[in-house]
Amino acid sequence: MGTIKFSLIAIAIGALFMAFAHWFQVDYLFFACYTILQFIVLATAWNILGGYCGYVNFGSAAFFAMGAYSSVALHKFDPQSFELCFTDSTCMTFHFLDWAFPLPIPVLIVISGIVSGIAGFGMGYLTLRLRGSFFAIATLALAVVLQTLVVNWDFVGGSRGAYIIRPDNLEFAGIQINYIEYLFALMLLLTVIALNTARIIERSQLGFGFATIRDDELAAEACGVPTLRLKLIATTLSGAFMGMAGAPFPYYIGYLQPASAFGLEYAVNSIAMPMIGGTTSWIGPLVGAVLLGSAQQYATVTISSAVNLLIVGLMLVAFVIIAPNGLVGLVQDRLRRRRS
Amino acid sequence: MTALLHVDNISKRFGGFVALDGIELEVTPGERLGLIGPNGSGKSTLVNCICGTLQNETGSVVFDGQAIDGLAAHERTHRGVARSFQLPRPFHSMSLADNLRIPLLYTVRAREGMLHAHSDLEGRCHELLDMVGLLKKAKQMPRDLTQVEMRKLELARAVAAEPKLLIADESMAGLSHSEIEDILALLVQLNERGITIILIEHIMSAVMSFSQRLAVLVSGKKIADGKPEDVVRDPEVVRAYLGQ
Numbered sequence: 294m295g296t297i298k299f300s301l302i303a304i305a306i307g308a309l310f311m312a313f314a315h316w317f318q319v320d321y322l323f324f325a326c327y328t329i330l331q332f333i334v335l336a337t338a339w340n341i342l343g344g345y346c347g348y349v350n351f352g353s354a355a356f357f358a359m360g361a362y363s364s365v366a367l368h369k370f371d372p373q374s375f376e377l378c379f380t381d382s383t384c385m386t387f388h389f390l391d392w393a394f395p396l397p398i399p400v401l402i403v404i405s406g407i408v409s410g411i412a413g414f415g416m417g418y419l420t421l422r423l424r425g426s427f428f429a430i431a432t433l434a435l436a437v438v439l440q441t442l443v444v445n446w447d448f449v450g451g452s453r454g455a456y457i458i459r460p461d462n463l464e465f466a467g468i469q470i471n472y473i474e475y476l477f478a479l480m481l482l483l484t485v486i487a488l489n490t491a492r493i494i495e496r497s498q499l500g501f502g503f504a505t506i507r508d509d510e511l512a513a514e515a516c517g518v519p520t521l522r523l524k525l526i527a528t529t530l531s532g533a534f535m536g537m538a539g540a541p542f543p544y545y546i547g548y549l550q551p552a553s554a555f556g557l558e559y560a561v562n563s564i565a566m567p568m569i570g571g572t573t574s575w576i577g578p579l580v581g582a583v584l585l586g587s588a589q590q591y592a593t594v595t596i597s598s599a600v601n602l603l604i605v606g607l608m609l610v611a612f613v614i615i616a617p618n619g620l621v622g623l624v625q626d627r628l629r630r631r632r633s
Numbered sequence: 634m635t636a637l638l639h640v641d642n643i644s645k646r647f648g649g650f651v652a653l654d655g656i657e658l659e660v661t662p663g664e665r666l667g668l669i670g671p672n673g674s675g676k677s678t679l680v681n682c683i684c685g686t687l688q689n690e691t692g693s694v695v696f697d698g699q700a701i702d703g704l705a706a707h708e709r710t711h712r713g714v715a716r717s718f719q720l721p722r723p724f725h726s727m728s729l730a731d732n733l734r735i736p737l738l739y740t741v742r743a744r745e746g747m748l749h750a751h752s753d754l755e756g757r758c759h760e761l762l763d764m765v766g767l768l769k770k771a772k773q774m775p776r777d778l779t780q781v782e783m784r785k786l787e788l789a790r791a792v793a794a795e796p797k798l799l800i801a802d803e804s805m806a807g808l809s810h811s812e813i814e815d816i817l818a819l820l821v822q823l824n825e826r827g828i829t830i831i832l833i834e835h836i837m838s839a840v841m842s843f844s845q846r847l848a849v850l851v852s853g854k855k856i857a858d859g860k861p862e863d864v865v866r867d868p869e870v871v872r873a874y875l876g877q
Contacts, residue, residue: 498738501727505735508724511686514706515716517740517794521705573726 296493300485307481311474323473327545329586330480331538335559336566336578337487338534342527343564344572345500347507348421352432353563355439356532358554359412360405360539365449365549367396367404368457398479398541405540406533413532417525433560440555454550457543476541487534491575494530503527535563558602562586565605569612571619580620635698637662637829638683638714638798643692645678645853652678653689654853660798660831665824667844667861668833671873675853676833677719680800684716685709697797710740715796719803721783723775729786730758730771736794757793765789765819781812785819792823799823800831805839813839841865849873 294302314322335353342348372387372394379385396404420431444452462469494500502523505513510520543549562585570581585608592600616623640658644651653675660666670676681687683694685706693702701709715736724732737754762768765785770777778786784804791799801820805813817839824830834840840847840861847861851873857864864870 501731501735501738504726505724508726509722511706512718512722512724512790513735514686515684515710515718516736516790517707517710517743518735519705519707519739 296489299492300489303485303488304481307478307485311477311481315471315474320471320473323471323477324545325590327473327477327480328590329583330477330484331542332562332566332586333484333579333582334480334487334538335535335563336570336582337484337491337575338531338538339563340567340572340575340578341491341494341503341534342531344567344577345494345503345507346524346527348524348527349425349429349564350432350531351429351560351564352416352434352436353535354555354557354559355432355436356409356413356535357539357542357559358436358443358551359409359439360402360536361542361549361554362443362449363405363408363536364398364401364540364543365455365457367401368543369448369455370394398476398544402479402483402537402540406537409536409539410529410533412536413528413530414525416532417528421521421524421528436555436560440551443551443554450550452551454548454553455543456548457546459544459547472544476545479541480538483537487537488575488579490530490534491578495575499523499526558605561602561605565609567619569608569619571621571623573618574621577619577621584620636660636695637664637697639695640679640683641693641695643679643682643689643694645675645682645687645689651853653682655692656850656853656855658848658855658858660829662797662829663824663827664829665821665843665845666829666831667840667847668831668850669835669837669840669847670850673852674850676850677802678853679850680716680802680831680833683709683800684714707739710736710794710796711743713795713797714800715791715794715798716800717784717787717791717802717804719806721775721787723778723783723786723790725775728772728774729762729767729778732775732786733758733761733790733793736790740794761789761793764792764822781808781815784808784816788816788819788823792828796828798829798831800833802833803835804832805834805836817843837865 310326335357339350339353342350372390375387377385416432416435420428423431443449449455459472461472463472463475494503502513502518505516505518506520506523513520539554542554546553566581566585567578568581569585570579571577585605588604588608589601592604612619618626636659638658638660640656642655642657643653644655645653656679668676678687682689685701685704685708688703693700695701696709696712696714701712724735734754737757759768759771762771765788767782767785767789770782775783775786788801788804805816808816813836820830820832820843832840832843844861846859847857847864848855849857849864849870856869856873857867
């Protein structure tokens, strides 16, 4: 299936869902499905580095939070009152930016993507000479360092957190749009872009190169694969998508604090979802995120939100035993066996 | 004739252990060189220094008239140095055809005007598999192969990069007599196509029948270099191998 056809089908499914939820006036459906879409993007992003290249990133929450806090920082930035003083007398004002602020969320998503992409590149450059568990620990350390920085950064609320007051409705070309529907639509678009990126990578020369890194880096170099460059591409892309997934989050949640943005659930979910779905293809993270994300939403409503991580843990244990290659791997194995 | 490869006085240490100690080696284009030495004599380290997996600390490696010191392994592959590994290292998650596709995509295609059409790429993949007699298994995975087939895949993958120099690192270890003949025939065939080959091997009958010239490494030093029949009679070589 071509990229355009796939995008159209994905958007059509999303639009159908939106129409359904809109018709029945159930805002909760949008809230719940926004979270699932957000996890699809996170899982897909994690899989670009973790699944395709075999580098396990435990710092997903750091990139997600970086995206979220970029939004908060830009939301709080007021060109009217902000000045940058070099000496006592020479100060720079930002009044010329008045027309642009507050920035619309799509712009914030792009900026967050760039910020997290650069961070991903930097992390890659510093840590990619490490392998296996050492790399995983280094990414975990990155999350801790970043959280400490945010906690001590007063402008974005520090440890108190930051409130983002969002309007109930958004006016767009004279039409009133429910804000949560707007956020859902943005996340849907981002999901389609992320899935398409993963699909394109998988079928391209880049995807083959990533797979050689996962299999055997020494042999890959001997075959002429520039492994370091490819790994940097992977960390940059992966980081950028995680950041983009986090950018609309402050508007969704309304109140962002370090403990929630750097929450364990993001790091754990973005690993568990591809693992449960299968890491070798783009379908894996999608299936895993839908399955695990829905289960978590269901548990949140029926039991309690604290049960979430327990579910993830139990499912991960079950899948490691029953289907070590994820659901996609399980199905592929069955098909192969039936054929032979 | 100018040398294709000139290893100029290179040394490599691992902590206090001197693995290579001022090695000088020249290989002319089209030559078949045998490189022997007891275990731990530095043969694989020398290969790693030539291929860029390790960087030599002193001296210089000149390939095709240019110094390639400091270049990463993949850049050296692009310039025409290819190697096979002592223990086969196939890409486990890919079929045999895809294993060969990697050097074609990343090395051959990077050169100008090569293999841009999809059909060219497929054709070349099949040609290479056919050359090593693995065409029927093109869609199988490396885990389905026997030991000798794995070695052939390893050589085919190295040759896929269309190298000027191929370094075969113990590609016959652990094989039966007829299998060794198979691999030897393959190497000679590659040499006839114009690829210069350095063969590193412990099996003396294979080395003697293959090599036009023989170099011997012992404890990181080159102790002999010359015609195979002269080298094996060299008293120093005999002492290194048999002890005295």
